[in-house]
Amino acid sequence: MRQLLFLFSLSIAGCMPAPKNLDIxxxxxxxxxxxxxxxxxxxxxxxxLPKGRPTLLxxxxRNCPYCDTMTENIVKHIDTLKDVNVITLSAGEFHYVDVYDKKFELSRYPNIKNGLDYNNMLxxxxxAQGLPFVVFYDKDRQIKRANLGPLSVDSIRYIIDKAPASPIVADKKPV
Known part of the structure; x- marks a missing residue:
């Protein structure tokens, strides 16, 4: 039985795409x-994206209630984030990106871009090992912080305006 489980695991691992070599x-x-x-x-x-503005990824x-709640709050309080480039992205299917766009009417907002990260760059x-995964960049496009889990708009605004860059994130090399 162990051998069968090992062979099954090996076959699944063989189907996974090779990690991309990022030339960053x-x-x-x-x-x-x-x-x-x-x-x-x-x-x-x-x-x-417009330069000189903080960016939020x-x-x-799909079907992540925490993601939906966070996006709903961002849209509801978009005036609070009008000076921020907001990028909502998924590695799912085109269909779901379109559904998400329509569900929250994201295309109505000039500072929000919603799309499929088809190369799985993020x-x-x-x-990232969970959702929502949120990454903050300052106005100079340098990473400030990354967060796993939903955030309120007040927390997002605080991190953008006042929170210092996290040394753990800023010093981390890409995977």
């Missing part, structure tokens, strides 16, 4: 993520 020059800088937008045709490169998943770069 500055591990503290915003990674070069390209999103497929909800229309499944348009590509959006994060380098196109929110990695969400997972490869940070090794």
């Amino acid at each position: 020059k500055d591990p503290k800088a915003l990674p070069p993520i390209t999103l497929f937008m909800a229309d499944t045709v348009t590509k959006y490169n994060i380098d196109s 929110v990695f969400y998943g 997972l490869a770069f940070y090794g």
Whole structure:
């Protein structure tokens, strides 16, 4: 039985894609993520974001109630975050990105971009192991903090404005 379990585990591991070799020059800088937008045709490169503004990456998943609640609160209090680039991204399916976009009407907000991280850059770069996974970048596009789990808009605003950069995150090399 052990041999069968071992062979099964080995076959599953063989089906997993090889980790991407990330050629990142500055591990503290915003990674070069390209999103497929909800229309499944348009590509959006994060380098196109307005410069000089903090950036918030929110990695969400299908049927994640914590992700839904957090996104709902962000949209509800969007005036509080109007000076922040908000990127909501998923590594799921195109269909779900479109559903998420329509559910929260994300395309209505000029500072929110929602798309599919089709290269799984966020997972490869940070090794995120839960949802929602939130990464904060300062106005100079340098990592400030990463958080696993939902945050209130007040907490998001505090981290953007007042919290010091986390030395644990800032010194961490990408996976």
